[in-house]
Amino acid sequence: MNKKYIVPRFQREYSWTQDEISEIWKDIISNIRFKNNIIVNEEYFIGSLVLVGEDKSTEFQIVDGQQRLTTLTILLSALVETFKEIEKEDLAQGLYTLIEGKTVLNKPFFKLENEHPKPFLQKVIQNFEKVKIAPETQEEVLLNNAYDFFVKRFQKQNLIKDFSEYTNLDSILIDETIYTNFLEAIRDQILQLKTIYITVSNEDDAYTIFETLNARGMNLTTVDLVKNEIFKALRSQHPNDDAKDNWKKIRTNLSLREEKVNIDTYFRHFWLSKYEFTTEDKIYKSFKKLVKQNKIQMDQFLEDLIYESDNYKKVTDPLLTDWKQQEEREIFNSLMALNVFRVTQVRTLLIALLTQRNKNEITLTDLKRVLKIVENFHFIFSAVCSSRASGLESKYSKYARRFRECKNNRDTRKVILDLNVDLKEKLPAQNTFVENFGNLYFTNDETKHKRLIQYIFKTLESSLRKTDELEIANITLEHIIPQSTVMLSGAVGKIGNLLPLAGSINNLVDRKDFKTKMVLFEKSELRVVKEFIKENSTKDNWTEEDILQRTEKMAIMAYNNIWRAD
Structure with a gap:
């Protein structure tokens, strides 16, 4: 049927790793049975789908189920490519109709529409004639990994091995015809998949259901839920969707460099640095509380997330070009050192310091001083002695927020002094350092x-x-x-x-x-x-x-x- 399934703006990005992909692959294969050497496809329930749209509609937004539908689309695309490689063009073209449909005006469209990884998903995976594009974001890497996984599993020897392991197939002489039959069995098994789908009529209900599903155990991250709230508050206004565009800027900032940054990690450090210290599982509750108290304005909150993501990439993957002036070289050296030490808790403090510097709220001299204090501390504490970091995260969260509140140089220097005293109290003794240095x-x-x-x-x-x-x-x-x-x-x-x-x-x-x-x-x-x-x-x-x-x-x-x- 020519229905279109749209991944809406509030949805999280594709996140399945090989563990989830392997599991769905094994489930599909294991529901293919052999009776008297005849292939029989059994029904396989893939779970429920929650969609926005009327039952008779030709377009649905996916509230729950996009990871599964995206993975199945990738599998089908890899199977199309396999049919092409073994010169089964009719089978490839026929199967491709499950990926690309046609309107009544004969205009092509992808049955799964996802704007997040555009154009990577469309060109590299969904197109019949594929284009080679290197993945840039973490989502694109995962999409590419999933596609490569299925392409590899469809290779003759691997497919035979999987059929032997996960089905009741006895030893059988494998020729090209049997190999093609196995590939067709995978196709037919996808067509046998069963689901229960639930539809809601409007987008407001979708946002609510999305959050409710999390409360009932759906594996959503804090960022998924915060993004849902931001997009709920900042609606798309034709022809622009500023919230979605701005969210993409954050993703782009975090993936521009060789060291790709997980947005969940960034958001946690941002929150601890700017708002309050709390555990990961309580950040969303804290966020909702501050929104209710009007202490967070969504448009400004999103702008801050964009702005500080630029500083965060400078912290996680420092480049000399970030600090072009000779007198700034020490900043680069300290940031590089902290990366050599593999210290992450301090990033909460670092993004606050860089933000203050950008606003001219801390002098270059004071910035270099506090970075050197932190560098020297972590060289002894972390790099050499591998000391337990308990309490450091909350300490850095506290000082990050204190630096952000500084109104003048005197305030800043008082915070630097207090931080230095606090860190000195946690320093390992000289004999411990000498032993570990050895x-x-x-x-x-x-x-x-x-x-x-x-x-x-x-x-x-x-x-x-x-x-x-x-x-x-x-x-x-x-x-x-x-x-x-x-x-x-x-x-x-x-x-x-x-x-x-x-x-x-x-x-x-x-x-x-x-x-x-x-x-x-x-x-x-x-x-x-x-x-x-x-x-x-x-x-x-x-x-x-x-x-x-x-x-x-x-x-x-x-x-x-x-x-x-x-």
Whole structure:
């Protein structure tokens, strides 16, 4: 039938992963039976659908069921492509009528209409002649993954394997005819799917049902529910749908960079940063309360979400181009460091600071100062000591909101002072730090700490230079005693056995003895290397005791001087 099913503006985006896709695939296959080697399709109930529209209508909006309908559309499209590849054009064209319909004026339309991932869904998946487009957003990645999953399952060997595993198929001689029959059985099984559908007559009921379904266990996220409320308040006005367009701007902001950001994570950090600290499952209740109290105006709330998503991407995936002025370089370095440390709780604070800077509510000097405080704290607390972060999230939420309330430089500096005192109270003791610093390890086989150790050497180098006139470029890590030294297998990867070197010098010293390496080290312009030469010039060799002593010395200097809590 030529009915169109529309994914409405308030709906969440496609979110199924391989777990859900595999499950529906197994359900479809397992309801295909063989009786006397004849394929029999059994009925399969896929759950209920909730739709907006009159029973006799040709268009319905999907309130509940869009994940299933989208997945089935992707499956059908992959099956169409498979029929084309085995040169079964009639089967491909016939099946495609389930994806694309025709109006009474013979105008084509897709039976599943979804504007969220346009044009990716339409061009890459729904079109009969597909166009290759690289996925950009998280939704597009998931759509692409689903399509690739089904294409792979439809390959002959995989399909036979799945039929053997999930049906009562006995051993059978497989030829091209049988393979085609299996593909047709999948098609027929989709046509045998059963559902119960419930229709409501207007969009107001749809918004209410969407929220009610969540209360009854539908797996909706906080963002799904907040988006539903925003779209309910900011209705589309022909020809524009500003709310939908603005929501797309948020999605685009969060997916522009290599590090794609989950919108649920962003919204949680935004909420904790700007409104109040609460657990994930209570944010929506908190949101509704503030809306009812007129403390949230939907249009401004949406504008704030857009604005701060731009700052959030600068926090989660920093680029030097975000900070073009030389005096801003320290901001970039601190943000990069926090990413190397894999610290996420602090993002609540960071987006507040960047927002304040954009509004000129915090000076550049104060911004750099607070970022350095946070960087130094998390180097010791998180990166080296892996301390438990309990209480930090609520602390950062509190300080984020305090920074946002600052009216002048004096207020800001008072908050910075209080934050510094609070963080110092949570710092691990020196002996704990020294012990954990000694566990940092890097070899070609164990690379977990590589980026952190590179960060340590770059920071040490900057400290020795005492100015920021020169930026340290990429460095390699040279093992003073080679990694192949069996006698030092336990110490060879410790930081006391490592030196930062340019790649060209590293190649020169490779596999050389200690005395020869010391001569070649002279070619380096790095202060860290020059200090090492100065301190060890009288030595004829480098021992395990030397490694352990240097490791401990570096740890003590790091704790008391370089990353000292002021």
